[in-house]
Each structure stands twice: as C-alpha cells, then as structure tokens.
Amino acid sequence: MKSLWARIRGQKVATIMQDPPPIVDTVTATASNTPATSDAQQSATTIFQHDVAYTRLKHAVSELQGTIKQLEICLTEIQEGQQKHELGLSKTLTTVELLSATTQEVAASAEESASVASQADALAVQGRGAVKEAHIQMARIAETVHKTGDTVIQLGQRTTAITRIVDVIQQIANQTNLLSLNAAIEAARAGDAGRGFAVVAGEVRKLSEQSAAQAQQIAGVIDEIGKEIKLVTSHMDESLAAVDAGNAVVNQAGQALEDIVEAADQVSEMVEQISNAASEQAEGSQQIVLVSNALAELAATVSYSIDKALMDAAQQQAALEQLTALTGHLGDISANLPRQSTAERPLQRYAWCIGNDPITLDPQLSNDMTTTHLLSEIFVGLTRFGPDTGIVPGLAQAWDLSADGRTWTFQLRRGAKFHNGREVKARDIKYSLERILRPETGSPNTWLVEMIEGAKEVMSGQTSNVRGITLSGDYTVKITLEKPYHPFLANLAYTGTSILPQEVVESGHHLTHPIGAGPFQFVSYEPGEKAVIKAFTEFYNGRPFLDEVELLVKLPDGLTDIEALSTGMVDLLQLNARNLESVQGHPRYGKLIRRGPVLRTAHIGLNCGKGGPLGNPLVRQAINLAINKQVVIDQFYNGNARVSAGPLPPGCLGHDENLPPYPFDLNAAKAKLREAGYPNGLHEPLSIHTREGNQMQQKQAALFQDWLGQIGIQLEIRELPWAEMVSTAAMRRCDMHMLTWIGDTGDPDNFLQPLFNSSNHGDMGNRTFFSNAEVDTLLEQGQAIRDPRQRRKHYEKLHRLISEQAPWVFLCHDDQLLVTQPHVRGFSLHHLGIIRLENVWLDRD
Template identity: 30%
Template sequence: MLGWKKNKENLDKKAAYRPLENETLHNIQNGNELSLLKHNQKCIVTRINDKIEETGFAAENLISLTQDIAKNAEIQKESIEKVVNEISNYSALAEEVFASTENSKRIAEQTMEIAREGSNAVDSSISAMNEIELSVQNAKKVVNDLSLKAAHINEMLAIIKDIANHTNLLSLNASIEAARAGEAGRGFAVVAQEVKNLAQRSAESAGHISNTINEINNSIDETIGAMNKSMDKVLEGSNIGKNTKEVFNNIINAVSTTSEVAEEINAAVSKQTESLENIISSTEEMNRTSEKVMGMVETASLNTQYTKTSLNILSNVSKDLQSISTKLLDKIETDEKAELVLTTFLSEAPLSYDPQLAIDTQSGQILYNVHGGLLLISSTGEITPGIAKSWYVEDDNLTWIFNLRKGAKFHNGREITAEDVKYTYERLLRPSLKSPNSWFLEQIEGAKEYNKGIAQEVKGIKILDRYRVSLKLTRPYTGFLLNLGQYVCSILAKEDVEKGNLTGCGPYILESTEKDRCVLTAFNNYFGGSPYVDKIIVRFEGPKSIESFIDNKCDFVTIDNKKQIEELSKVKNLDIKYKSIMGTYYAGFNLRSNSIFAKDNEIRKALNLAVNKKKIIDEILGGLGEEAKGPMPPNMVDNKYLSGFNYNQRSAKEILSRKGTLIGNSKLKILIREESNETIFYKITQSIINDLKEVGIECTLEKVSPDKYLNPESINRSDLFLSRWISDTGDMDNFLQPMFNPSNFTDFTGYNNPKVTEMMEKAKEIVNPDKRIQLYKELQQIIVDDSPWIFLYHPQLGHISREGVIGVRISPLGIVRYEDIIIEK
C-alpha cells in the first residue's frame, strides 16, 4: 500500500492501514511527486556513496589478497625449483638403483648356481648316509648272530662244567675203590688221580672260557649300543641332509624370486626414470607457468591498485555529487514529504522475534530486515560486507580477523564495537538460552565447551581492539562466512537485551508487533544507507493477501500456491515473476516412535511411492514446485543421478502386502496444525491422507497450535509431520546439518546415521568444489536410501507488486530485502 501523510505525529494509526483514496492519489501525482523524486534522489546518492565505500573495502581486501597471492606464488616458484633439484637428484639415484639391481641380478644368478651345487651335494650326502645306515644294520645283524652263538657256547660250557664236576666225582669214587683194592688198585688210583686233575683243568678252562665269553658278550652289547647310536646319528644326519636340501630349495626359490623381482625393479626403475624425466619436464613447465603467474599477479596487483585509485576518485566524485545534489534538492521547493508506507503479507505469524531463537521462514523474513551481522547475505544469496567492512584469514587458515566499520550504529544510536560481537556470539552459545541455532558457531574454538557450561567464555573469540575481533576455528570450514551472514548471528546491543529489548542494527526498526501484523520503520542511520520506504506494514493473514492486493490494500506480495495464481489470473496485465528457492517441503517420520510406519525402512519407502507429488504441485501449488528426489534442491546439487520415489501405487501395495502381518490394524498418526483449511500445509496433509488411503493405510490426526507444531513434545505424539526447510546460506552443509545431525534441535525426525554425520563433518573441510559436490551426492543417496522423509517438492515463489513499486526481489533463500524497494510514483 502507498501511504502518505503530512505529519507523522498526527497520523491516525488506522489510516496507515487503509488504502489510498483516489483524491489522495491525485494530490500525490500533481503535488508531491517532485517531493518523492527528491527523496529517492537523496537516498540513491547516499546509497551510491555507501556502496562505493563498500567497493573500496572490497578493493582493499583484493589488494591484500593479491599481495598474499604474490608472496605465495614466489614461495611456490622457489618450492618448484627445489622440487626440480630434488627430482634431478632422485633421477640420478634411480639410475644408481638400476645399476645396483643389475649387479644384484648377476649375484643372484651366481648364488642360485652355488645353491644348486649345494643341493646336489646334499643329495649325494643323503645317499651315502642311506648306504651307511644299511651297512650298520647288516653289521648289527652279524653282531647279534655272534651274540647268539656266544650264548650257545655258554650253554656248552655249562655242560662241560657239569661233566667235569661229574668226572671229578667219579675220580674221587675211583680213588676210594682203588684204595680198597690195595696194591691191585694202585695203578687204577694213579689213573683216577689223573682223571681228577683233567676234570679240574677242564673245569678251570671252562671257567676261563666262560669269563672270556662274558667279556665278548659285554663287548657285543657295547658294540650294539654303539651301532644303535651310529644308527641314530646316521638318521639324524639323513634328516639334516633332507632339511639342508629344503633350505637349498628355499634358497633357489628365493633367489629365483629375487631375480624376478630384480627384473621387475629394473622395469619399474626404467619406467620411473622415464616418468621422472616427464616430471622434470612438467616441473620446468610449472616453473615457467609460475613465472607467468607472477607476472599476472603483478599486473593484477597494479590493476587492483588502479581500481582502488579509481574508486577513490569515484568516491570523491560521489561525495561531490552528494554535495551538489543536496544543494540542488534544497533549491527545489516542494511540499513536505509525506511518510512512505507499503503493506505486504506473510503466510502466517513469525514464531519468534529473537534472531537467536527463531527457526521458521516467517521469522527470517522479518529478522533479515531488522537485524544485521558482521556480514550480510545479498539479494542474490552472496556474502557482502556488514558491520565488518573487511576481513581476512591468517596463515593458519583458522583465524579470521574482522575489521568493523567505525560509526556503524544500533537502533538505539550507540556505536557498534568488537565487544558487542563477542557478547552476541556468546549469548547465542549460552547454555541457558538453549538456542536451536547454536550450531551456526560450533566451529569456533571453545564454542562447544562454553555451550556445555564447562567454560566461562568462548576461547576462540578475541577482542583485538574496539574495531577488530578475531574468530579462531577448530578446523577449516568452507561455509563459515556464510553462517556469519545469517540473521541468527545478528549483533545485538547488550544493554537493551538485558532489559528484554532485542535492539538490532538493520535497515528497519521493529516498531510494533500485534497478533495479525508487525510494523517496521526505516532506520535512517543504517550503515548500508537509509531505506527508500519509511514504513513497512507486514500482515500475517496469508489467505487474504491476494484479495487485499486486488483491492489495493496491499502493495507487493509473494505467491506460493495455485489458488493465489487463479485469483490473480482474473486481473489483466499483471506481471508475475518467479524464482526457484533453495528449499524443500517434506513429511518427516518420527523415527523416535515405536510405530511400525516409522521403524520399518521398507514401509517408509512404500509410503514415499504412495504419495502423488505431482498432484500436490499441480493442484495445490499451481505448478510452483519441482518433485523432490532427495532432500537437497536441484539448484544446489544437480539431482539427475537420483532415481527418487516416483508415484507408484502398485509397488507401494506390494510392499505393504508383504508387511501386512507387521502392520496389522495400526493407524498412521499425522500431526496437523490447528489452522484454516486454506493453508498449504493443511491441503498437503489432506492430499497425503487420501493417497495413503488408496493403498490401505488409515490415518488419524493429532492437532496442535502452529506455534507448538515443531516442539519435540508435539512431534512425539505422531508418526508423521509436515515441515519445510529453506536454506539459510545456500551452502550444502548448512542445508543438511540442521536436519540430519542428531546433535541439532532442528533434526525433528531424530535421524541418526553415524556414517552420514561423519561424512558431513568431513565435507566441511573440502575446498575442491568438485570433490565436495561428489561427497554431498553420496551423502544425499544414503539419506534417500534411509528414507527418513516422504520427499515432497522443492518450492518456487512468485511475486507481484503494484505499479510504481520496484525493487521487489526474492533471493534464492526466499527473502525479500525491504531496503531495496523503491516507490517510483
């Protein structure tokens, strides 16, 4: 709405919300149009001057960066020269290795020949041992036979001894008989005596022979023992010979392998030598390229300095233009400028006006326009200077230094200092605040310890002086600067926060809030330049937005559904502009519940197949969306590689039929907001219920108020809930971490896959964009396979504004920057 008034203090508050009357429009066109032009001219000149100054900051950063590149290029050149020298030395060493492997090869061949001769000698030795073993066994057999014969001789000697004893007895008897015979028996007595002597000598001889035989037996036993030992030694020698042969065989095999390896080494070294020559050639080329880079860096440095000089001149011209323009405008007499007021709509009321607690899109739309941080996100989604005019990272690639603008002010008029940055960031991380957004700063050293209450301050946040602050990270993180540009990291005035007032430093001041609207008033001391429009009235009655626009009660509005498009189609000559948004709508499963619908992966996939996403896009959104194959939007990561879950009731029924026993009579509990049945979420819910009914799934509804919808207590009452996520930064890590890292409050489903968490942490440090995207593609595929959601669609937004209102632009994050809107007439 275009609202005008002569005196702000005397304006009837209700009049600010009324459409302009025709008579007022006529007066504006005839009397105050020049006043409007003067106002716009003044704002534009001021903003041009501010933007030139910001460009100067960027040029200074570029000069500093170019100088660093020059230094690093020089270091790189020196390093390349060292590499060339080292490679040359290594090439010579490779040639020596080649020669050594040739000598090793010859020695190996000689060793193999000697080993073969040794193996043959061992064969001969084993053969001789076998013959010795046979001879010893034969000798042992002969000695055993001798032992047996000696035993027989002993037996015979025993008989001889017995005969001698009997003969001696007979001789005694003969002597007795001869004595009885007298003279007649004397001769017989002599014979008897001789027989006795002979018997005694025989007995003595037998005794001697027996002793000798015993000695022979003892010798035989010793001989057999020695032969047994010889046999053992022969067997031992034979075994040693066999083992020696195995050793020689192993030596032969090893030498053979060594020879083969030597040949492979020769081939490898030969190829390596060729490669080294190529590397030397490449490094020499790198050296030449490095010299060219040095020249280009020097040229870039000169050009950057020229740019800086030109910007300084342009800045002076801008200041002169501002001075002349001011004088010129002062010479033009016009009526007092009326207050410029525009009216717009949000689909629903913000959940919070505290930037550190808000998590919804509606809150973001307001807070991006009320607050500012060290860095800002532009209407194109890129980083721009904010409170920090410049920044750089130190050599450790961890410590970021931010230089604050002098004179940048809070809405209360106080200058912003480095102390405010430290206070605000520590407030965001404060355990007592329990911010769901604390993860935005968790990469800062000591942030986690402070957030857990085990540290008194955040170690990595240092105040260097009044206008400089350093933030040290625990490890390199490519998305860190984008995080600092979010409204979550907006800088707040400590003295007012402690009184319950969230004083910011953005282009607009939050003047008042009501149940159905809020009012934003321009902050004329905004460091980015005063906004063109004095006041923005934001109404929270989304269903009434198009009707209000058609009835001239609204000046610009965003469009996100079919009904709005159909209503606007009745009005001729309307130019609706469309923008794809980095966001996603989904139906999330409550993975913490015990419901079979949430616990079983196959059933979750079946429900994905059962929902007709195209129907939702066509019949509810009017085509303002693209079917989701996974969580990330295609303008962030190309999703052509994903197969997704195309609508297929037949496949869904087949899976559910297999799971029929598990499902039984279970009903799916869906969480729904207590709101108008004209809202998008309500319509999507009904469409999902109808599709699930078609495949045999009955649903029940759990109703809660919109402000409590995403509370854990509410989600835990259900099996399925509807939500959306609009990217904060456009960074892939920022998009996935909130929803799939279990340590984050915004992981509403309770999804917890350690592999996904580990991969997300790894991806933060990857600098190479191609490798980073590839890792996120793998991540997304794993999440799709786990199916924690029914993936619905990625949204598009349309917007339309009244004639004479320009500068309404939707960023890829779905945000409209009110400060850029201009009323032309």
C-alpha cells in the same frame, strides 16, 4: 597457499561487482528523470535518490578498490610461492633423476643378488641331501652294531653252556678216576685173576686224569673267552653310544641345513621381491621424471596465468581509478544540482504485510521467517548473504583461514557503527557469540556456533568464556573451531548470529528498542498492528533509499488483498494458496507477480524409528510411489512448484537435476510391498498427524488416504495443535506427519545435518528418527570439504543415498510468490526467502 585462496574468496569481489548494477541503474534512472523544469517535489526526490545512489556507488567503488588491491597482494604472494615452487620442482627433478639412476643400479644389484641367493639355495639343498644320506648310513651302522652285540651275547651264552658241560666232564673224570682206583684195589685182592682187570683199570684212571686235565684247560680257555666277550660287549656298548651320538650330530646338522635351506628360500624370495620392487621403482622413477617434467611445464603455465592475472588486476585497478575519477565528477555534478529543501522532498515510505507478529526483538532468540523479515533489516553479523546463497562481508571486511581449516581470522570494518553511534569493536563480536551459547540466554541458535572450540563448556554452564574466540586489538577476531567446518561463514550470516552492543543488552532495552548495525534502525512496534523502521544514515555500506518502512502484522478487518494494493496501503504482498488466485486474476496486479525459487521442501515425514513396516526402506519407497505429487502441486500450489526427488531443493549445492523423482506408480508400489514381505498390504493402519485448522493439510491427507488405500495401506488422519504436533512425544507416536523445511543458511549441511543425522532425533530436527551409519559418516565428512567441486559431488552422492532410503515422501519444492506495486524498483527475490530493502527505491511518477 590454501589460506591465500581462502582470503581471496573472503573478499567481496563478485558481490560488489553485482551490487553496483542496481545502484548504477538508479543513478542512470534518476539522472534521466531529472527534469529541467518539473514538479519541485519530484525533482527533490530524484536528486535525493541520485545523492543516495552516488554515496552508495562511492562506497562500492572504494570497497572494490580495496578488494582489488588485496587480490593483487594475494596474487603477488602466490607468484612468490610459485617461483619457490618452480625452484623446488627443479631441485626435485634433479633429485628424481639421480634417484632413478640409483634405483636402476639397485635393480641390477638385486638381480645379481638373486642369482647368488639361488646358487646358495641349490648348495644348501645338496647339503640337505648329503645329511639325509649320512643319517641313513649311521642308522645302518647302528643296526649292524646292535646285531653284532646280539651275536656276542649269544656267544657268551654258549660259552656258559660249554662251561657247564666241561664241569660235567670234570666231574665224570673225577668219578672215573675214583672208580678206576677202586677197581685196581679189587683187582689186587683178586690176585692173578684180577690182574688183567687191574691193567684196564689203570688205563682208565690215566684217561680220566687226562680228561680232567683237558677239561681244566678247556675251562681256562672258556674263562678267557668269557673275559674277551665281556670286553667285546663293553666295546660294543661304547660303539652304540658313539653311533647314537653321531646320529644326534647328523640330526642336528640336518636340522641346521633345513634351517639354512628355509632361510635360503626366504632370502631368494626376498631378493626376488627386492629385485621386482627395484624394477618397479625404476619404472616409477621414470614416470616421476615424466610427471615432474609435466609439472614443470604446468608450473610455467601457472606462472604465465599469474602474471596475466596480475596484469588484469593492474588493468582493473586502472579502470577503477577512472571510475573513481568519474564518481568524483558525478559528485561535483551532484553538488551543482539545484537543491530543494528537505521539507519539499516527500519521504520514501514503504509498507508490506508480514502476516504475523515477530516472536521477539532479540535476533539471537529468533528462528522464524516472520521475525527474520524485521530483524534482518536492523541487525547484521560478521558476514551476510549475497544476492544468492553466496557469502559476502558484513561487519568483517575480510577474513583468512588457517591451513588446517580450523582457525578463521576476521578483520573488522573500521567506522562501522551501531545505531546508537558507537563503533563496532572486536569485543562486541566475542560478547555476542558467547551470549548465544550461554544457557541463561536460552537461544535456539546454539547449533550455529557450537563447533567453536570451548563452546560446549559454555553451553553446559562450566564457564562463560569461549576459549576459541580471541581478540587482537579492536579490529581483529580469531575464531578456532574444534574441527574443520566449511559452512561456518554461512552460519555467521544467519540472523541468529547477529552482533549486538553489550551495554544495550545488559540494560534490558534490547527487548523493547533493539539496537543493531544494519541498514535500518528501529522506530516502534505495536503488537498486533505494525513495526516501523527507518533508514540508518551512517550504515557502513551507505544509507538505504527508503526513508521509512512499515511492516504490517495484518491488514485491517474487512480489507481484501486487492484493496490493500489498489488503495496503496501496501507496496508488497506475499502470496499463498489463500490469495494467489484472486491476485492472478486481477488485470493489473496479475502482471506484477514476482516468482522465484526458494530453498524449501514440502514433505511427509515417515517415522523410521518406531519399528514395524516403516523401518523397512522398501515400504517407504512404496509409499513414495503411491503419492501423486503432481496432483498435489496442481491442486494446492496452483502449479507453482516442482516435484522433488530428494530433500535438497534447486539452488542448493548438491541438488542433482539428473536424479529422477519417484513416479506415481501404484503397481510398482504394490511390487515394493510384496518385496518387503507384505503381499496383501500392511496388517495395521498407519496414522498421519496434520495441523489443527489447516484445511490445506486436511485435504492433502484425504488424497494420501485414498492413494495409500489402493495399495493396501489404511491411513488414519489425526489433527493436533501446532505446538503439540511438532513435539518430540507426538512425533514418536505418529507414523507420518506433514511439514515444510526452509533452509536457514543455504548450505547443504544446514539442510541435511539437522534432518537426517542420527544424533539429532526429535526437537533437534530429525523428526523421522532416521538412522543410517553411512549417511552420518558422509554428513561428517562433508563439513570439512572446502573445494566447491568436491563438495558438490559429495552432497550429490549423499542426496541420492537419502532419496533411496526414503525417510520422507518427497513432495515438492514450491516457489516464493509476491506482488509489488509498479513503482517499486530495485527489488529482488532471494533463495532464502529474505526480502532485502536496502536497495529498494520508489519511482512514483
């Protein structure tokens, strides 16, 4: 779908609708000026202008017919896509409703699962408590067994002591028995005197024998007790081991239950999350149903709009058929007008002073406005700039963009010719774009096409073929970029990407007699004097009204601007500070001054990369506050400019009218310096480079010196030759410099990318050596945005950020001013400073 809209945008609908008015006005004017009986030369001129206008109108109508037909095809394709979209939306709605019901069931199941998980969690917690209690009881049993074991051990120790006592008793009994035996022997020796003692001795012996016998029995019993104690001790050891094992099992069970509880908690939490998510999903599904219904209603509205657009296209086609018929009648009338010989029609000659010599006749080597004034009339690219900065077809009649935003497919015009009569073919496009990138060409315009896939390999000399440019036949060119880059069409409209015939370039004649495919062809060039071009009668868009144009390098010595106008030497004169006052005061030409905006910003660059105070945004803001921009405008631009709030001028996408400029406020400037850590001003003076011999810059710098001195900043003014002043080395040395930037393509990327991207320090454009990561990121992102509204918001944000960072003192956006003779018709100003001559004609009464 996106590629279809890109294709629609690629057509010349708006531009062709804008182009016919001056042509139609010309037809009307020439028809009304055709006299019944008048001067023959005037009549011939009028008829000639009528013929040219008719031819160009016929081309415009024909091209518009093709555009409307292409629009109708695109709308039909969109309608088919919309019908498929509606069918898919219907299926989606059914699926979403089913999904909603399923989601609600899932939500209910999740709630039930949450309840079960909660119960399981509670049981697991109870089990964990029981295990803890079992662990406590096992610990108590172990403690009791240990105590019993200790008691048994003590009992064993007591039996051992008893055994020792019994042994002593046994020994005493044995000794007593021995003593009683000796006593009996002695009693026997004593006779009757010892008989009583003998009886006692006998009794003692009996008692000792009984004691010995009893002691022996006790020893046996104690021995048995000892054996039992050993057995009990063994059982106690086994019990302790069993208790320890049981305790370990209980511990394992406890750990398992802990894991179960933790898992149960996690399950409960997950089930709760699932339940919540399911509930949210159910609510979301309901929202999707509502949105889908709204989309269905919107789709119906879009379908109606597409149907209406198709009807409008059909009506436009019918109106164009009527217009075609009318142009046919106009052709018949034109054919029947009385003709004069060519000799009787004075040539439509036009002259203007461009002020300098062109630096080259090779468009791919040009990058200055003076050269562009000449070569933009001779050459044309795949695209062209419209009446403003919009893009219209050039040698490419239509184009398409792939869905990924990287591949552009261009359809060339059939029958478009170079000035040598050869038809422009696809191979000329490939050759010309590759030539820009080749190192031996030395083109300063590689930045315009370096984003093409394979361009960098050609720029580095690795190959001469750009793999991103492919051809399909003689009229189709595909260009694939490394990444999406929206401003690409604008780059192709710039004079630096003009298309050249290969055979002319290789012959070397392009540097002395350039051949292009533009509305005018080269006649001659005298350095220091003038260049002459004439109408190309086979220009694809119809020949210009003017027959010949002289671009004067300078006015003759001693001739003033007013004299050049009043004598008819020039038909157009550009105005600046040097000649504006004299022309404004002239009674005739002061009323003929034309004024219009141009994409141009005058500024003071502040060296952000040198280190020191200017590296601080607060100091840069203070300097902005200390410069009185309105005084600069009044004194040096005669009031023909407006104070700028940032780098983007009015008319450029991203320029924010609501962004306030820095006011002239010396107290606020001093406050900024205090905030930056410089309460008494800067410790060292700053230097500003101005162009040698440029009195306007010298006078401005003197004003800056005075204003900055009032906030404690000393400024030293240094004059340098132009080439040295703009060199990278000089830019690194200085603190400040004065320059004006003019947009090349009208796209904000062209205005901001070279000036503020940190990869472009020095000659690449960023002469303030400004670096900011956010700015770099926004610049990169902006290149890929296609939606105009999004691009506008994006670049407004970027514009504000750069204004806050203040790498420049934003001075003013001046107007372009010029004066034309009263007989000049069809002339219009352009935001890019381009002066288009193909629609200009002369009405000399």
